Amino acid sequence: MAFKVSDRQKRRRINKEVDQYIENIEREVHTSIQEGCAIDSFHLEASESNEPNESGTDSDSELESNSDGEDMVPPIESSSSESDEYSEDDVGLTDGLAKWAVEHNISHAAISDLLVVLKKHHPELPKDPRTFLKTTTSYVTSSISGGEYYHFGVKPGVLSKLPLIVDEMEDREVVMQVNIDGLPLFKSNNAQFWPILGMIESHRFKEPFVIGLFYGLSKPSDLDFLKEFVSDAKILMDEGFLYGDKNWKVKISAVVCDAPARAMVKAIKGHGGYGGCDKCVQHGVWLDKATFPETNAALRKDQSFIDMEDENHHLGPTPLTEVGIGMLLYLENCQMKFIKTSCFSVGMNILLNPHLCADHCQYAGDLLVHFVTHFGQLYGQNMLTYNVHGLVHLSQEVMKYGTLDTVSCFAFENYLGQLKRMVRKPTSPLEQVIRRISEQQVKTAKDPSDHHQRKLKRPHTSGPLPRDTVVTSEFMELQAGNFVVKLSNRE
Numbered sequence: 001m002a003f004k005v006s007d008r009q010k011r012r013r014i015n016k017e018v019d020q021y022i023e024n025i026e027r028e029v030h031t032s033i034q035e036g037c038a039i040d041s042f043h044l045e046a047s048e049s050n051e052p053n054e055s056g057t058d059s060d061s062e063l064e065s066n067s068d069g070e071d072m073v074p075p076i077e078s079s080s081s082e083s084d085e086y087s088e089d090d091v092g093l094t095d096g097l098a099k100w101a102v103e104h105n106i107s108h109a110a111i112s113d114l115l116v117v118l119k120k121h122h123p124e125l126p127k128d129p130r131t132f133l134k135t136t137t138s139y140v141t142s143s144i145s146g147g148e149y150y151h152f153g154v155k156p157g158v159l160s161k162l163p164l165i166v167d168e169m170e171d172r173e174v175v176m177q178v179n180i181d182g183l184p185l186f187k188s189n190n191a192q193f194w195p196i197l198g199m200i201e202s203h204r205f206k207e208p209f210v211i212g213l214f215y216g217l218s219k220p221s222d223l224d225f226l227k228e229f230v231s232d233a234k235i236l237m238d239e240g241f242l243y244g245d246k247n248w249k250v251k252i253s254a255v256v257c258d259a260p261a262r263a264m265v266k267a268i269k270g271h272g273g274y275g276g277c278d279k280c281v282q283h284g285v286w287l288d289k290a291t292f293p294e295t296n297a298a299l300r301k302d303q304s305f306i307d308m309e310d311e312n313h314h315l316g317p318t319p320l321t322e323v324g325i326g327m328l329l330y331l332e333n334c335q336m337k338f339i340k341t342s343c344f345s346v347g348m349n350i351l352l353n354p355h356l357c358a359d360h361c362q363y364a365g366d367l368l369v370h371f372v373t374h375f376g377q378l379y380g381q382n383m384l385t386y387n388v389h390g391l392v393h394l395s396q397e398v399m400k401y402g403t404l405d406t407v408s409c410f411a412f413e414n415y416l417g418q419l420k421r422m423v424r425k426p427t428s429p430l431e432q433v434i435r436r437i438s439e440q441q442v443k444t445a446k447d448p449s450d451h452h453q454r455k456l457k458r459p460h461t462s463g464p465l466p467r468d469t470v471v472t473s474e475f476m477e478l479q480a481g482n483f484v485v486k487l488s489n490r491e
Helices: 007-034 060-068 088-103 108-118 129-133 154-168 224-239 259-266 302-306 319-323 342-352 357-379 386-401 410-421 429-444 448-452
Strands: 142-144 147-151 173-180 192-200 209-216 241-243 246-255 454-460 474-480 483-486
Touching: 007 108, 088 129, 088 429, 108 129, 147 224, 147 429, 154 173, 154 192, 154 209, 154 224, 154 241, 154 246, 173 259, 192 224, 192 410, 192 429, 209 224, 209 429, 224 246, 224 319, 342 357, 342 386, 357 386
Parallel strands: 173 246
Antiparallel strands: 142 147, 147 209, 173 192, 192 209, 241 246, 454 474, 474 483
16 A cells, blocks of 8 residues: 655655765765875855845845745855866766756755755855755746746747757757646645646657746636747747757647646637537537537638637637647547547557558547447447547547657646646745756756666665576666656565
């Protein structure tokens, strides 16, 4: 039986890990001193000042205490003796510790304590963790759509990921997907994020980045919070951006959302309404709930959507029409949760296979239509709800975008979990995430090779091993790029 780890236990484990790390460093340092090894000091320039930031906070130390939910990190003046000269070993130590702190979401209070210990042997290390992590302390949020919004930008996100995959891109065009979804933060209130996420289409790995972040006590009251993203995207799609000495263009191939978020950003009726299907024009039938029994209804067109011809479908205009990507957006393939009968199983396997879907996509569509038709006969017409009806349109989406995995929400859903873990206290969650993302962008952009390395963790000696096999080490966890393979104790 799995037990949920409480926040107190998590903090206790992190503090234990930090204490152990400090003890190991001290032990190594004392050993090297006893052996007569000289410890070279290095110089690190503390570039941050303690000026008030633009978000209305009086000082960095006050914001650190209020927004991060940690013990207050006292304001520390930079020493005038700190130099901008680095040795290779010093830079390696600084970057390694900073990367460790970001990956494990170490609090600034813990980093400050660690730096105090390290400065005994490396006196030129910065005292302030904000200098150490290059944390952004100046930012401006805007009040809009009934909450607060901060725009990180499309270009910074693209530039942070482009070096990792530039060698596999044939044309100077960045093709990306966009995701918009709600993220509840706490159980005690309705505080929630509505992030705008982007992700460059890549065969090697899928790693989202934040374009904009809305925070409020309810979902956005209107779609005005999307306007800054739309304006930013239009500029990059029309004019492009410089990378190296070449101009690159940006293309948004799809906006990938689940059904409730899709209805909100498109300003249309929800999936429980009579006009809830955004793929065809059929009017739903009420059988204790909205159902969609037709499998060959006329399909909607992009132009008819822009003109808002169907009054039973539209609730108002949406800023996304200005991006020019077509408004028949893809929806999350949540239909895969259904029973795998023969028609369903074969059809879905074809649509998920990059080799089969190219030649047999229409056949897969016929199988799914057959499945939906008999689904109503077997389980009742009142079971032909929005999710079941959506299977009819899956083959059309595959023809347009490629296999279902190409436009899956799973990568975005996983990143939402990372985003939520950046919030350490209910106070000022938006400011906390702004600061944590600024730290991640500085560190992740420096070492693209990390995404191609394989790491082995959790060593063990319990086997089993084939006979006559010579093995020096055994492990229970493999990390390769964005994938993790783990073995349980049972296995």
